Amino acid sequence: xxxxxPDTPLDVVIIGAxxxxxxxxxxxxxxxxxxxxxxxxxxxxxxxxxxREGGFIYESGPTTGIISHxxxxxxxAAFPDLMCTASPEANRRxxxxxxxxxxxxxxxxxxxxxxxxxxxxxxxxSMRDKLGILLEPFRxxxxxxxxxxxxxxxxxxxxxxxxxxxDPFIGGIYAGDPHRLVTRYALPKLYALEEQHGSFIxxxxxxxxxxxxAEAQSVTKQIFSTSGGLSQLTHAxxxxxxxxxxxxxxxGCRITRTAEGLYEVQFTAEGATRTLRAHHVITTAPTPALPxxxxxxxxxxxxxxxxxxxxxxxxxAWGMRxxxxxxxxxxxxxxxxxxxxxxxxxxxxxxxxxxRAPKGGTLLSIFLGGMRAPEVIDYSxxxxxxxxxxxxxxxxxxxxxPDLLHIFRHRLAIPQYxxxxxxxxxxxxxxxxxxxxxxxxGAIRDGIGxxxxxxxxxxxxxxxxxxxxx
Numbered sequence: 332x333x334x335x336x337p338d339t340p341l342d343v344v345i346i347g348a349x350x351x352x353x354x355x356x357x358x359x360x361x362x363x364x365x366x367x368x369x370x371x372x373x374x375x376x377x378x379x380x381x382x383r384e385g386g387f388i389y390e391s392g393p394t395t396g397i398i399s400h401x402x403x404x405x406x407x408a409a410f411p412d413l414m415c416t417a418s419p420e421a422n423r424r425x426x427x428x429x430x431x432x433x434x435x436x437x438x439x440x441x442x443x444x445x446x447x448x449x450x451x452x453x454x455x456x457s458m459r460d461k462l463g464i465l466l467e468p469f470r471x472x473x474x475x476x477x478x479x480x481x482x483x484x485x486x487x488x489x490x491x492x493x494x495x496x497x498d499p500f501i502g503g504i505y506a507g508d509p510h511r512l513v514t515r516y517a518l519p520k521l522y523a524l525e526e527q528h529g530s531f532i533x534x535x536x537x538x539x540x541x542x543x544x545a546e547a548q549s550v551t552k553q554i555f556s557t558s559g560g561l562s563q564l565t566h567a568x569x570x571x572x573x574x575x576x577x578x579x580x581x582x583g584c585r586i587t588r589t590a591e592g593l594y595e596v597q598f599t600a601e602g603a604t605r606t607l608r609a610h611h612v613i614t615t616a617p618t619p620a621l622p623x624x625x626x627x628x629x630x631x632x633x634x635x636x637x638x639x640x641x642x643x644x645x646x647x648a649w650g651m652r653x654x655x656x657x658x659x660x661x662x663x664x665x666x667x668x669x670x671x672x673x674x675x676x677x678x679x680x681x682x683x684x685x686x687r688a689p690k691g692g693t694l695l696s697i698f699l700g701g702m703r704a705p706e707v708i709d710y711s712x713x714x715x716x717x718x719x720x721x722x723x724x725x726x727x728x729x730x731x732x733p734d735l736l737h738i739f740r741h742r743l744a745i746p747q748y749x750x751x752x753x754x755x756x757x758x759x760x761x762x763x764x765x766x767x768x769x770x771x772x773g774a775i776r777d778g779i780g781x782x783x784x785x786x787x788x789x790x791x792x793x794x795x796x797x798x799x800x801x
Contacts (some may be wrong), residue, residue, distance in 0.1 A: 342365045343356075343364060344367050344594065345615070346584060346624065347567065349565075350377060351613075352368055353565055355788035355789070355791045358793070358796075360571075362799075368577050375569035375577070376561075377563050378393065381564055382737075385650070385734060386692070390669075394696055395711070396427055396781030398541060398549070399550060400785065403713045403785050403786075413563060415556055415557060417553065420682045421444060424443040424661060426444070426666075427440055427441075428454065438670065438726060442725065455495040457489065457490075460488060467531060478512065479510050481498075483677070484497045494496065499676070501667055503665045505748075513752060556680075586627075587627060593610060613770040618639045621637060635758040636759065641743040641746055642744045642745040643707075644699070647737070648695075650693065651693045651696070654692065663678035664676060664677045668703045671722075672703055672704055673718060674697070677727070681693050681694040681695075692734075697722075716736065745779055774789055
């Protein structure tokens with residue numbers, strides 16, 4: 332069965348009903364443009380998916396966001412009762428460190444310093460590096476264009492700050508290797524501090540002293556989720572957009588360009604082949620899907636984009652109805668790569684948000700693999716469960732059986748903003764200029780986090796609306 336083409340082309344077709352696509356569609360609809368979203372899953376949300384089971388609310392994808400862009404509160408203004416910010420415990424971050432003579436001996440979670448005094452007392456960093464902080468404002472700027480995060484941190488702060496602050500931080504955000512991630516692409520705000528102010532400390536002071544308008548004041552840097560899990564946001568967006576603007580369980584999606592400069596999007600859904608025409612197409616697909624999705628682009632066209640590497644992650648939801656962890660009452664514990672080659676971190680959602688676990692219970696989210704151990708993605712469920720049990724017993728003293736245990740695998744979890752990123756961003760810009768109306772979006776550019784996706788979706792909608800005079 333084939334559906335005939337509509338007489339009037341749509342303004343926009345969006346490939347992917349994840350957070351980027353939903354945010355773009357939300358703002359496009361508000362601007363009065365016609366649109367349709369095509370999604371291969373049978374639901375909206377993309378990698379965001381919340382679950383309820385036995386009194387637990389857990390995620391099988393991203394667990395939280397940070398209010399790091401004004402686009403986040405602007406979006407939530409349409410759903411004023413939805414956002415929930417984390418409790419003060421979320422400000423407490425723990426780092427795993429061996430307290431014995433050798434790595435692996437006496438491993439314990441220590442709090443990341445939150446003040447100059449706690450920074451001076453912490454055993455996480457060497458005394459040499461602690462005292463060296465006083466010299467940081469006077470160190471010269473780096474000269475290497477694609478300096479890695481590891482190189483930058485060692486140069487400005489010292490190796491112990493790399494090992495016990497930045498390395499676990501990068502493992503928690505990118506599941507990546509700080510020796511390969513490039514600062515100006517992966518952490519552009521950190522890069523800008525040195526570029527604009529010559530120093531992290533001088534830059535932080537200058538930013539703190541700068542006057543803030545209402546938009547800047549809305550960027551609170553608080554950790555957030557939504558009541559009932561992050562899926563509540565994506566479902567609220569989908570409901571606002573309207574079910575008639577979605578095609579789910581879409582297969583074989585292909586985009587072609589007509590002689591008139593329109594885009595035709597063909598796919599199969601619910602046993603029927605559909606073809607949509609539009610002036611603009613936004614694709615949020617991961618790079619491995621692009622060659623078949625965009626057949627009018629050559630292998631050479633896409634080479635700098637498809638060179639992108641992804642960190643594979645195994646995520647484990649672990650719930651206990653009658654067990655509390657007062658010694659682990661924090662946002663979670665991050666793990667330096669040289670302390671554990673497989674464990675990235677253990678987050679504690681029930682310490683930060685209400686109703687994540689039954690009263691008196693605990694919910695943990697455990698993350699394994701990443702670029703430090705990509706082979707973990709292919710471990711059997713039995714091997715993963717055994718690994719998690721051993722780590723929880725040894726590091727947190729957990730010996731009782733879980734009431735909730737689920738394993739999720741994400742082979743294309745997090746794009747790695749490495750040295751190849753510059754060529755990728757340049758090629759995306761070239762292709763969008765060559766093919767007006769084509770927008771290559773998603774986490775392949777503009778950042779990887781939830782606030783980055785919201786900001787990008789809003790920016791795309793503004794760009795397209797401006798071009799249409801809306």
